[in-house]
Amino acid sequence: MLETRSLTVRFGGQAAVDGVTCAFHRGTLTAIVGPNGAGKTTYFNLISGQLRATAGDVFLSGARITTLPASRRARRGLGRAFQLTNLFPDLSVLENVRLAVQAQAGIGLDFLGLAARHTALHDRAMAVLERVNLASRAAVPAAALSHGDQRKLEVAILLAMQPRIFMFDEPTAGMSVDEVPVILDLIEAIRQDRDRTILLVEHKMDVVRRLADRVIVLHQGRLAADGAPEDVVASAVVQEAYLGVRAGDV
């Protein structure tokens, strides 16, 4: 189980994430929604370790991980895909994924073995690329992929890490309509595995309704709502957040 308690980060005087207390249970998919600048990505950064919290804590399976570096958190099973594509641009598509597999296998300090001889890593990386329909592009440098394919590669890297907790930050943003189902089906497939926990930042409400077990709303860094998708999506807070209509103003 993943949990944040009063998690807060301030930039200057401004709190981008403000006292968020929330628990994410094993086997659930939680959608995180909120307007632009609400603090969703920042909340992710605090959980996966790209940012240090100003106050509050993050717990993973009961252990406090608030001050661990991102790499240690990744090794404990926190896997993160980024909103802004974040790849190894000059390395091949295959090598991008192979590195994730290598990290997952814990092979890093082998100085004298031959990377190319670890065929199991290669095979696992290829299998992941098959799943996101990128196998035919394996030899191409990541930078040469189209935006949509880069998004797929970002997801492939996350799959290859085999985390216990998957954090997707708008995985389908900027993808063409026909590419979106591939990614959604993948997330759906991960969801079938009841050992996994998924956190999904997503703007598209139809996607949220289709996939989420639960929705939380962030607004100005605060946890503004939390509940079943059908309740939350219809609620005043989400209407306000997305439509700019203030329920009390009418």
Place this chain on the structure above:
Amino acid sequence: MRALLHRHVLSGDRPGHPAVTALLILLLLALLVVPFAVPGTKSMAAASRIAILAVLAGSYDIALGYTGIVSLAHAMFFAIGAYAVAIPLAGGWVGWGAIGLGMAAGAVLAAAIAAAITLLSLRVQTIFFSMITLAVASFAQVLATQLRGLTGGEDGLSFSLPAALSPSFHLLPGRVLGVRVDGRLLTYYLILLAALLLFLLMLRIVNSPFGRVLLAIRENAFRAEALGFRVIVYRTLASALAAAIAALAGGLMAVLLRYNGPDATLSFSVMVDILLMVVIGGMGTLYGPALGAAVIVLAEYYLQPALQGLADALVGIPVLPALFNPDRWLLWLGLLFVGFVYFLPAGIVGSLRRRRG
């Protein structure tokens, strides 16, 4: 046979272009036969320098080209290795033990200092890191000239080598293929063998799983960390390894020169040479820096005589002999380097590989 060589000796690292393969084979063959093909101290000195500097430039490439660490203290590690060998030998302990122990001590000391610099500058940005290494290197130069008792100051340290490596030692009577099999020849092949082994070791390291993580860090350290690789640990190890190998190359240089001093291994012109070799050869290719070392050493040794020959041939033609006056060799050297960087921006190996697609 080719596959076996490629896999087990070259660690699966492809030269990546037929011209690179050809140049590498040519370089290796030339180094192997130089004492017999072009007898003389000058050619042997140039060839040994190429072998040693190929290792030095290669070690710098592990940090710069593979990991993206921009250090300006690499000549210092080279010098540490050279002093570590020179000090016991000049102190009167003329034995193989002194060379071996000096090599080992130099490598360990260099690795420790490199690791300390990397760890202490954990949070600074690339440019500040370079400045810090520059400051450390300047400090080392001051130390080397001030600690006269230990380092011989500006004059450096001269010493003799164990008998088997001294010119007066004759392994075989008479000549083989017209060449005396003396201590000098033994020294040459010993250095060549050591350099070759070190180079193959580096090829192994950059093609290992560890080497792949270094590439990931160069490409996107933030992402490498998010995958679960502790970037600072890998950066520190890469710096330490590069420094240790540079120190071993320094030990070889001391053996070659039977001398060490600031100008031989520690000065900024050595650092500039290292940078040029890596940039001319191609960063992040390892083979490139070896070729870069050959280009630089050949230019330093043979550009002046070549210009002399050209000037002599052009006598009588206006302007041209003056243009190729051997006193202008530094100018031509500079132009040569600018030409390389302009026409082969990714270095010899990098540009050839790119051209091939």
